[in-house]
Amino acid sequence: MTAEPGTRVRQGVAVALENIQHRFGATSVIEDLNxxxxxxxxxxxxxxxGCGKSTLLRILAGLLRQSHGSVRIGAxxxxRLSTSERGAGIVFQSYALFPHMSVEDNVAYGxxxxxxxKSECARTVAAMLEMVKMTAYSKRYPRELSGGQQQRVALARTLAVRPKVLLLDEPFAALDKNLRLDMQIEIKRIQRELGITTLLVTHDQEEAMSMADRLxxxxAGRVEQFDSPEAIYDTPSSLFVATFVGTANLLPGRLARDADGRFSVACAxxxxxxxxxxxxxxxxxxxxLAARPEHLVMGMPSQTSLDATVEMALPLGASVLYELSLADGQPIKIxxxxxxxxxxFAVGQxxxxxxxxDSPASVFAA
Incomplete structure (x- = not known):
């Protein structure tokens, strides 16, 4: 079934990956993932x-078979179903357009x-090209398009067959920074308009934080934390998450609690x-103690504060990034x-x- 011209919001379907395990030889690439x-x-x-994210995407698409567990799309x-039978549409990093076909023929291929x-196919192609703002390029060939335009065509081709689930495998990796931001906004807009369940694979933190409802x-083949971008940034569940997502200053010490129930860390x-x-x-x-650069504040030295020296000050638009060194030489950022x-604050101060x-800094067992 194809999309009718003008079709927008439709009900997305739920997806469940249960007890997924995938082995490559004797090594487990994904281990008991839910x-x-x-x-x-x-x-x-x-x-x-190498953490297993692209492998998981391919298992969901049916391009790889897991060693153990099950995949549910909707009910x-x-x-045991192929990719086309599952209703999973995938857009690869390379876009995989047919070079000998025009834009409209690429979109119509599936x-x-x-x-x-033929008549229904033509209507749907027109609707998809309008959606991705590529109507004026329908007769061109992939070699005549920019990277962003090729990505739009690849997305239109995938959406034309009305997949239940949209899978995006590093779709912005080949684009420059400005174009990447434009395409992130565009794909988010289309995903919202269609209401289609979408899984995005990326190693770009800003991309994931800005686009995703949940991360x-x-x-190492496991999901360390599955939550909203805000929760993952503010309340990481592990030291790995705290250091992988965003920037964190790591301060070893000893945690204590006073008679009034207040916590403190005596830093090393x-x-x-x-x-x-x-x-x-x-x-x-x-x-x-894992503290984001904005969680820390500088002032005059005191008996309870950490003694530090300003090494560098970098103006960054509306903020200033300071790099300091603590008494033992450890660098921190504020x-x-x-x-x-x-x-x-001046260099050398x-x-x-x-x-x-009000800082939501996190504490992890050493």
């Missing part, structure tokens, strides 16, 4: 190279292969960090708003570093 994606949701798989278990009548942060370099909360670890003893009333009172 993931449940809501209908119409855009989920990003984020992680370092159907699809393990429908023609399914025996869609699955993967490491000297000084003390008073905490609003102690999560995910609240057990007294050796810990690592960002502060660049406002007229905000204090400025000795300062005291403390945690903002």
């Amino acid at each position: 993931l449940s994606i809501e209908g119409g949701e855009l989920v990003a798989l984020l992680g370092p190279s 159907d278990t699809v393990d 429908m023609r292969a399914r025996g869609v009548p 699955a942060v993967m490491n 370099t000297g000084g003390q960090m008073m905490l609003q909360r102690a999560t995910p670890c609240s057990r007294s003893g050796g810990v690592v 960002t502060q708003p660049r406002r007229a009333e905000a204090p400025r 000795r300062v005291g570093v403390s945690l903002r009172s």
Whole structure:
């Protein structure tokens, strides 16, 4: 079934990957992975190279068969079905357009292969090209298009056959920074208009954080955390997530709790960090405090602050990034708003570093 011209929002289908394991020889690439994606949701798989995110995408698409577990799309278990039978449409990093076919023929290819009548095929091609703003390029060939235009055509071709699930495998990797941002906005718009369940594979943190409803942060074949971008940034569940997503200053020390229930970390370099909360670890003893650059503040040295020296100050638009060295030489980064009333610190100046009172810094067992 193809999309009628003007068709926009439709109900996305839920996707579940249950107890997935995939072995490559004696090595497990994915180990006992469970993931449940809501209908119409855009989920990003984020992680370092080799963590299993592209493998998981190919298992969902039916291009790879898992060693153990099951894949459900909607109410159907699809393990024995081919890619076309599953209703999974995939857009690869290379776009995979046919060089000898025009734009309109590329978009029509999947429908023609399914025996869609010529008149219906033409209507759908026109609707898809209008959706991706490529109507004026219908007679051109891939070699005559820019990278962003080729990506739009690849997306239109995938959407023309009305997949239940849209799979995007590093779709922006070949684009320059400005064009990449434009295409992220465009794909997000189309995904919202169609209400199609989408899984995006990327190693780009900004891309994942800006596009996804939820992120699955993967490491060594496992999902370390599956949550909203805000929750993953503010409340990472593991030290890996804290250091992989965004920037984190790691401060070893010992966690203690006073009689009033307030937490503090006595840092190994000297000084003390008073905490609003102690999560995910609240057990007294050796810990690592992970603080984002904006979680820390500089001021005059005190008995409880961390002693540090300003090494560098970099203006970054509306903020200033300071690099400091602690008493033991460990470098840390702090960002502060660049406002007229905000204090400025000079290179070589000795300062005291403390945690903002409203900081959501995280504590992990050492």
